[in-house]
Amino acid sequence: MGKTRNNIIKQICPFLVPPIRTIIRSLPVEILHKIEEIRLRHSRPLIVYWAGGEAFLGKKGPVLTTGEAYHVFGEDLEKTLELISSYSLYAFEEELKQGYLTLPGGHRVGLAGRAVLEKGRIKILRDINSLNFRVARQIKGVGERVLGFLFDRQTWRIYHTLIISPPQGGKTTLLRDLARLISDGAGIMGQSGQKVGIIDERSEIAGCFQGIPQLDIGMRTDVLDACPKAEGIMLMLRSLSPQVIITDEIGRAEDVQAIAEAVSAGVSVIASAHGSSLEEICQRPVLGELLQENVFERLIFLNNNKGPGTLEMIIEGEKGLPLYSARYGGEERAK
Amino acid sequence: MICLKCLGAALIITAAYVYGNGISFYYRQRVQQLEELLIGLELFYTEVSYGLTPLPRAFMNIGARLKEPVGAIFCDAAREMQKNRGLSARECWQNALKNSAALLSLSPGGSQLLERLGLAWGKGDKNDQLRQVKLIKELLRQAHREAQAELQKNDKVWKYLGLLGGITLVIFLL
Numbered sequence: 080m081g082k083t084r085n086n087i088i089k090q091i092c093p094f095l096v097p098p099i100r101t102i103i104r105s106l107p108v109e110i111l112h113k114i115e116e117i118r119l120r121h122s123r124p125l126i127v128y129w130a131g132g133e134a135f136l137g138k139k140g141p142v143l144t145t146g147e148a149y150h151v152f153g154e155d156l157e158k159t160l161e162l163i164s165s166y167s168l169y170a171f172e173e174e175l176k177q178g179y180l181t182l183p184g185g186h187r188v189g190l191a192g193r194a195v196l197e198k199g200r201i202k203i204l205r206d207i208n209s210l211n212f213r214v215a216r217q218i219k220g221v222g223e224r225v226l227g228f229l230f231d232r233q234t235w236r237i238y239h240t241l242i243i244s245p246p247q248g249g250k251t252t253l254l255r256d257l258a259r260l261i262s263d264g265a266g267i268m269g270q271s272g273q274k275v276g277i278i279d280e281r282s283e284i285a286g287c288f289q290g291i292p293q294l295d296i297g298m299r300t301d302v303l304d305a306c307p308k309a310e311g312i313m314l315m316l317r318s319l320s321p322q323v324i325i326t327d328e329i330g331r332a333e334d335v336q337a338i339a340e341a342v343s344a345g346v347s348v349i350a351s352a353h354g355s356s357l358e359e360i361c362q363r364p365v366l367g368e369l370l371q372e373n374v375f376e377r378l379i380f381l382n383n384n385k386g387p388g389t390l391e392m393i394i395e396g397e398k399g400l401p402l403y404s405a406r407y408g409g410e411e412r413a414k
Numbered sequence: 415m416i417c418l419k420c421l422g423a424a425l426i427i428t429a430a431y432v433y434g435n436g437i438s439f440y441y442r443q444r445v446q447q448l449e450e451l452l453i454g455l456e457l458f459y460t461e462v463s464y465g466l467t468p469l470p471r472a473f474m475n476i477g478a479r480l481k482e483p484v485g486a487i488f489c490d491a492a493r494e495m496q497k498n499r500g501l502s503a504r505e506c507w508q509n510a511l512k513n514s515a516a517l518l519s520l521s522p523g524g525s526q527l528l529e530r531l532g533l534a535w536g537k538g539d540k541n542d543q544l545r546q547v548k549l550i551k552e553l554l555r556q557a558h559r560e561a562q563a564e565l566q567k568n569d570k571v572w573k574y575l576g577l578l579g580g581i582t583l584v585i586f587l588l
Contacts, residue, residue, distance in 0.1 A: 093498040100500060158502050166469040166495055166503040166536035169462055169543045203539050 185286020262297020434576015
């Protein structure tokens with residue numbers, strides 16, 4: 080927890096304008112410990128969020144009414160944008176198109192503004208009116224609970240796995256920890272670490288800053304940062320000989336083709352997708368196709384019931400047998 | 415007594431000559447500094463269009479390749495940016511200009527152009543950035559042409575004026 084406070088003070092505050100920097104630095108330790116997001120919205124109060132809570136911030140700390148809160152203005156947003164882009168917006172056009180920038184430490188700044196279109200696609204975001212500093216948190220150990228269900232104990236092969244949860248359900252955190260555990264090969268995997276390739280299209284899994292992973296993703300892991308998934312998977316297969324490929328938020332037709340290539344090349348795939356139930360996923364045109372073909376041997380469902388990353392169920396992909404279900408008190412039915 | 419008078423006359427003439435030369439040197443410096451600035455903007459164009467180099471690093475690279483005091487402006491601005499004091503690019507540039515102000519020989523128009531550059535740094539996407547710098551480069555080129563014309567007009571005038579002024583003063587005093 081103390082690490083989160085230090086992360087905010089040392090890694091995020093230098094990118095805030097001095098008035099907001101001072102406000103954040105003067106926050107009580109108990110709030111600094113739990114902050115997940117710092118929101119700067121044009122002409123609106125400065126707000127910090129944490130799991131299940133929020134606070135308006137005034138010049139002397141949390142306040143009860145919006146009238147007392149520090150209101151963020153255009154100059155604050157403009158300067159903050161200069162600071163997070165290292166005074167070089169021109170160097171981050173691709174990130175601006177995607178709507179985020181990554182900071183040292185793997186923290187991300189989400190952007191909202193006016194989208195400039197070219198041929199029907201976003202060319203760049205202009206007139207930024209909202210910034211969302213998302214504090215990167217690596218929760219080590221969340222993957223240990225599920226890893227035992229994800230590999231063949233005789234061949235040590237990792238099963239093709241799909242992690243499903245609603246947004247902010249903990250998918251990326253689980254993917255990151257699985258990458259670390261499989262790569263390092265510690266604990267349940269014995270010492271047999273495997274070569275892992277992460278295709279991190281949105282720089283969320285490894286939290287790369289200028290191409291360098293900022294979060295612990297394991298010693299045998301290669302990362303293709305900001306790379307489209309389909310192209311990244313093919314590139315990874317051709318040149319980096321991974322044993323396991325990890326990627327997040329699959330859903331496009333080309334992703335499915337690339338995953339099929341990886342599977343036929345004998346590489347294990349662990350991916351994630353937004354969703355809340357098996358039925359919902361099955362109805363989607365692309366993901367449904369993958370599930371009908373029984374590509375995924377394990378399906379992991381997460382939810383927010385007891386906070387992000389609550390393990391709801393693990394299903395055996397082909398027969399649909401539940402291997403773990405929180406409904407039965409976490410009873411492990413089969414191994 | 416005559417020796418003393420001759421010495422005094424020589425001193426007056428030398429001082430007047432040095433003064434005239436100093437003014438002439440100021441015009442030459444102005445032209446050189448504008449040339450350095452134009453080279454700096456050309457280098458910036460290359461840094462951004464081919465390397466997408468972040469501004470602080472681009473400024474350091476440019477500053478290292480330019481003569482003083484123009485090189486120092488770029489290096490100082492880069493250092494200001496790297497201090498993480500929460501200043502905008504414009505404020506960093508202005509601070510750097512203040513540091514070198516005493517060494518600059520620019521006309522008021524040239525100085526205003528330098529300040530305007532501060533508004534352009536780091537703004538917009540690559541095309542916007544290059545467009546803004548190109549515009550200021552054009553204005554600087556115009557200022558350079560004017561400075562060259564002034565140099566041609568004033569260089570010899572001030573040199574001779576200094577010398578002749580000194581001689582005239584000596585004649586009056588004698």
